[in-house]
Amino acid sequence: MEITPGPQPGSSRLSGSAPATPTVDDDAIVKGDAKIEDMLPKDWETLSIAERIRRATDMYGQGDREGKVKAKHAAFFGSIASVLFRNAVPGSKSGKPLESPHDFGIMVREWKKCIDDGNKEVVKAATSGTGHEDDGAGGNFGGAVVAIYRLASELGAGGLEEVGRATRSLPSAMLFLEEMRRSMGNQKDDSDEEEAEVEEGDGKGLRSSRSSSAEVAHVSQSTGKAKRIVAQSSRATHNGARLVKLPFGSVEQEELPDDIDNYVTPMKIGPVDKAPLQIKNGKVVQPAVIATYVPPCPLDDSESDPDGHTIWMTTPVTKAKYFSNKGWPKPLPKIPNKIVVRPTDDGTGMGVFATRDIKRFEPVLVERPYMIYSRKAVINTFSQKALEELSDNQIAQLLAKESEPLYRYMVDQQMTSEAKRGFMSLANSHTDDGSGLIFGIVRTNGFGIDFGGVLPGADEDFGLGYGAVGKTASRFNHSCIPDVSHAFDVSTFTMRFYAVRDIKKGSQIYVTYTSLNATKAERQKALAPYGFECICRACVKATPQSDKLRQVSHTLTQKWRSQAINVWSKDPNLTEKVLIPILETKRRMEEEGLDTEEAGYLTFPEILFRVYQKVGNRAKMEEAKSELLRVGKALAKVQEWTTGVKLKF
Numbered sequence: 001m002e003i004t005p006g007p008q009p010g011s012s013r014l015s016g017s018a019p020a021t022p023t024v025d026d027d028a029i030v031k032g033d034a035k036i037e038d039m040l041p042k043d044w045e046t047l048s049i050a051e052r053i054r055r056a057t058d059m060y061g062q063g064d065r066e067g068k069v070k071a072k073h074a075a076f077f078g079s080i081a082s083v084l085f086r087n088a089v090p091g092s093k094s095g096k097p098l099e100s101p102h103d104f105g106i107m108v109r110e111w112k113k114c115i116d117d118g119n120k121e122v123v124k125a126a127t128s129g130t131g132h133e134d135d136g137a138g139g140n141f142g143g144a145v146v147a148i149y150r151l152a153s154e155l156g157a158g159g160l161e162e163v164g165r166a167t168r169s170l171p172s173a174m175l176f177l178e179e180m181r182r183s184m185g186n187q188k189d190d191s192d193e194e195e196a197e198v199e200e201g202d203g204k205g206l207r208s209s210r211s212s213s214a215e216v217a218h219v220s221q222s223t224g225k226a227k228r229i230v231a232q233s234s235r236a237t238h239n240g241a242r243l244v245k246l247p248f249g250s251v252e253q254e255e256l257p258d259d260i261d262n263y264v265t266p267m268k269i270g271p272v273d274k275a276p277l278q279i280k281n282g283k284v285v286q287p288a289v290i291a292t293y294v295p296p297c298p299l300d301d302s303e304s305d306p307d308g309h310t311i312w313m314t315t316p317v318t319k320a321k322y323f324s325n326k327g328w329p330k331p332l333p334k335i336p337n338k339i340v341v342r343p344t345d346d347g348t349g350m351g352v353f354a355t356r357d358i359k360r361f362e363p364v365l366v367e368r369p370y371m372i373y374s375r376k377a378v379i380n381t382f383s384q385k386a387l388e389e390l391s392d393n394q395i396a397q398l399l400a401k402e403s404e405p406l407y408r409y410m411v412d413q414q415m416t417s418e419a420k421r422g423f424m425s426l427a428n429s430h431t432d433d434g435s436g437l438i439f440g441i442v443r444t445n446g447f448g449i450d451f452g453g454v455l456p457g458a459d460e461d462f463g464l465g466y467g468a469v470g471k472t473a474s475r476f477n478h479s480c481i482p483d484v485s486h487a488f489d490v491s492t493f494t495m496r497f498y499a500v501r502d503i504k505k506g507s508q509i510y511v512t513y514t515s516l517n518a519t520k521a522e523r524q525k526a527l528a529p530y531g532f533e534c535i536c537r538a539c540v541k542a543t544p545q546s547d548k549l550r551q552v553s554h555t556l557t558q559k560w561r562s563q564a565i566n567v568w569s570k571d572p573n574l575t576e577k578v579l580i581p582i583l584e585t586k587r588r589m590e591e592e593g594l595d596t597e598e599a600g601y602l603t604f605p606e607i608l609f610r611v612y613q614k615v616g617n618r619a620k621m622e623e624a625k626s627e628l629l630r631v632g633k634a635l636a637k638v639q640e641w642t643t644g645v646k647l648k649f
């Protein structure tokens with residue numbers, strides 16, 4: 001397969017070359033009336049990715065723009081980048097599975113170049129532009145960046161079949177992110193700006209320039225003022241990580257070269273606390289990987305912690321940083337027991353069931369995992385030769401081969417006998433594909449942990465490649481209409497699950513192993529390696545329309561929210577008619593089981609509140625306002641619960 005060449009010298013936005021895209025009215029852009037489609041050249045679909053990037057880059061560079069216009073252009077540029085990015089995701093509408101890793105690599109390189117070319121300004125303008133989507137599904141440059149990060153993370157921590165490709169893309173993605181971080185170094189961390197007040201009914205909308213899918217406008221009853229509460233819950237946050245069930249691919253057997261041992265530098269995993277920091281020229285150098293207890297515990301089980309221990313595959317450097325926080329990890333918060341693990345009656349093995357009614361947003365489970373492992377640590381041992389010469393299947397096999405003894409070491413040598421029994425009793429859907437027993441259990445039960453930005457310092461080693469297996473967490477079965485969402489809390493080193501809908505006593509509680517916005521075909525493909533075909537309501541009743549709804553719900557709701565803030569709230573001729581498609585989508589999302597924060601559903605109260613307020617429908621406005629309040633408070637609590645106190649480094 002051919003790699004599409006990058007832009008030629010002189011084609012960047014600084015070159016002064018004529019923009020190859022239609023010119024769009026600046027006023028329309030600032031008002032938010034211009035559509036991305038209007039800005040795309042007619043032959044967009046036929047252009048190579050590199051050419052699209054070149055055109056988008058040129059487009060951003062049109063004229064000498066300042067302030068708002070520049071920011072808006074940056075946002076548009078980012079949106080286009082996001083579109084490009086989406087198109088490069090394997091399995092997405094126009095994603096081309098084989099080309100995508102290369103396209104992805106090219107995009108990353110080009111974006112990096114754009115930053116190299118100048119442009120703190122670009123970064124600044126983009127990130128303070130109109131939106132700060134956290135999944136890149138239609139947001140700005142910042143969104144696109146996070147999206148790269150996320151893809152890198154998902155690929156890095158994702159299926160075996162993706163590992164080969166991911167390893168080729170990750171270094172450039174990481175490089176890019178590093179640049180981003182550096183360029184943004186002087187910018188204020190917006191997690192500190194948690195509240196921005198605006199006058200209620202002043203028609204100005206929220207003052208802060210930031211917007212995030214997980215934000216809700218919170219309307220204070222006592223003051224009559226609208227307040228923004230940044231209630232980031234299950235989505236990526238600065239101090240909380242979303243857990244993603246890992247969609248492991250199956251490994252097809254393919255012969256490995258006879259001299260396969262020459263393709264890896266075998267990783268030495270040291271015993272607990274026995275791998276000292278290596279210091280060279282006064283600097284700590286990255287030493288061997290270790291498997292360590294969190295919290296520390298002697299090997300003989302004599303002082304085991306009632307909250308459980310995690311065997312953590314990490315580096316001594318990262319370990320030292322974490323343990324330098326006095327009192328870390330904190331004890332687990334106590335929550336009333338409301339679940340039980342028991343056999344299901346539908347042949348799906350064990351499952352987790354509610355022992356009482358559970359309300360939406362209630363904590364369901366807090367658990368320190370048995371094991372946190374890093375596939376990236378293993379991948380790091382592959383030589384360049386391996387990455388270049390081996391097929392994806394061979395890389396996957398090599399990963400399985402190299403991982404098994406390391407994971408076995410953690411289970412056999414380090415887990416307490418009780419934890420080992422529990423771990424070994426977990427399901428294994430990888431008995432026939434060449435995975436060893438322990439690796440098979442890990443693949444069946446691991447949740448990817450997006451530690452990026454959450455475990456500062458861990459970024460430096462395997463921030464994007466960690467996964468966790470837990471005693472109860474790994475017993476949740478899958479549904480495309482999940483009941484719980486989850487996060488990883490660093491301060492207690494726990495996986496946390498909370499209800500995203502009301503759960504009835506006695507019913508089984510499901511998580512999703514796939515992306516909620518994937519089509520049925522994409523979901524089934526991701527689930528295949530788990531050895532079952534999903535027959536949840538959403539899969540059984542799937543139609544092209546429900547597929548579409550899943551793909552667009554989050555983007556659409558964010559777009560409406562932004563229109564409600566920026567356009568409708570200023571329109572003197574606004575009528576309730578604007579709500580017709582919105583209310584219909586809301587109804588369809590409820591029917592589809594997409595009535596969750598992750599799907600964008602929790603944005604509706606704010607949209608409704610703003611429109612009813614503007615058209616003067618007081619009763620409906622009050623209704624939306626109290627829902628907004630309720631959801632805002634609940635999400636803030638969830639955030640508090642899922643993200644603990646930040647650590648110091």
Ligand SMILES: C[S@@+](CC[C@H](N)C(=O)[O-])C[C@H]1O[C@@H](n2cnc3c(N)ncnc32)[C@H](O)[C@@H]1O
Nearest residue numbers: 348349350427429445474475476477478530532
């Ligand atoms: C992480 S484990 C979940 C707990 C598992 N049922 C057990 O007995 O321990 C994943 C495995 O559970 C089963 N499973 C999960 N969700 C399922 C579903 N919706 N339908 C059928 N089997 C499912 C599959 O065998 C899958 O490989």
